[in-house]
Amino acid sequence: MDIIKSAFVELYPKKEFSYTTKIIFSNHFSMYNASIVKRQSSIEVRASGLWKDVAQDILFGLVQTLLVKFFGPPENETYNMKLYDQFLKNVHLSIPKKDTDKELEESFNRVGEQFLSDTVELSNLKWGTYSTRKLGSYDFQTDTIVISKALQGKDQRMLDYVMFHEMLHKKLKFSTTKSKKHFHTSEFHGWEKRFPQHEEIENELKKLGRKASKKNLLSWIGERFK
Numbered sequence: 001m002d003i004i005k006s007a008f009v010e011l012y013p014k015k016e017f018s019y020t021t022k023i024i025f026s027n028h029f030s031m032y033n034a035s036i037v038k039r040q041s042s043i044e045v046r047a048s049g050l051w052k053d054v055a056q057d058i059l060f061g062l063v064q065t066l067l068v069k070f071f072g073p074p075e076n077e078t079y080n081m082k083l084y085d086q087f088l089k090n091v092h093l094s095i096p097k098k099d100t101d102k103e104l105e106e107s108f109n110r111v112g113e114q115f116l117s118d119t120v121e122l123s124n125l126k127w128g129t130y131s132t133r134k135l136g137s138y139d140f141q142t143d144t145i146v147i148s149k150a151l152q153g154k155d156q157r158m159l160d161y162v163m164f165h166e167m168l169h170k171k172l173k174f175s176t177t178k179s180k181k182h183f184h185t186s187e188f189h190g191w192e193k194r195f196p197q198h199e200e201i202e203n204e205l206k207k208l209g210r211k212a213s214k215k216n217l218l219s220w221i222g223e224r225f226k
């Protein structure tokens with residue numbers, strides 16, 4: 001079966017499909033990462049080797065989720081896409097924790113204890129590049145929190161606040177409407193406000209962004225957290 005074609009046809013029954021397709025399992029990806037490459041007449045899905053052992057129904061949902069990136073939202077989210085969402089929300093349970101760092105782990109534990117009643121299990125923790133445009137991210141497919149080196153060895157509250165934000169992504173997951181995922185919901189912002197002096201810390205984080213890239217503060221604010 002041509003999974004990519006079948007996935008497409010179910011998503012967009014009225015559109016024509018005229019691509020050659022290929023699915024490549026590659027060990028260059030970590031854990032459950034995957035990507036899609038679309039050229040003029042071909043579509044290629046690349047996925048980590050671990051995907052070979054995942055149920056076909058869920059792989060089908062992954063392919064559909066990737067196709068939506070290029071072809072836009074379908075009228076309805078499919079059953080397989082919902083399965084994939086469920087998989088993504090729970091996969092952290094099966095991902096080994098290999099990456100860590102003392103400063104990050106201390107922050108993770110501090111935040112977990114103070115604000116989350118230790119309900120978030122340890123994730124992989126990594127320093128990213130020295131970026132003031134993106135201070136943190138959480139990747140569901142690898143259960144990894146990446147924190148910008150711009151926060152290393154600085155005010156502990158700033159690090160903890162960004163860590164808190166990323167841990168909330170793991171705790172609260174996401175909701176989906178019309179195949180679009182929503183991460184920063186009103187519930188999410190409600191949680192963020194529990195952090196003492198969160199407004200003051202936000203302002204300090206904004207200053208950090210301004211110092212490095214004066215011209216683009218607005219986009220920095222938008223992309224600060226992913």
Ligand SMILES: [Zn+2]
Pocket residue numbers: 165169183184225226
């Ligand atoms: Zn975020």
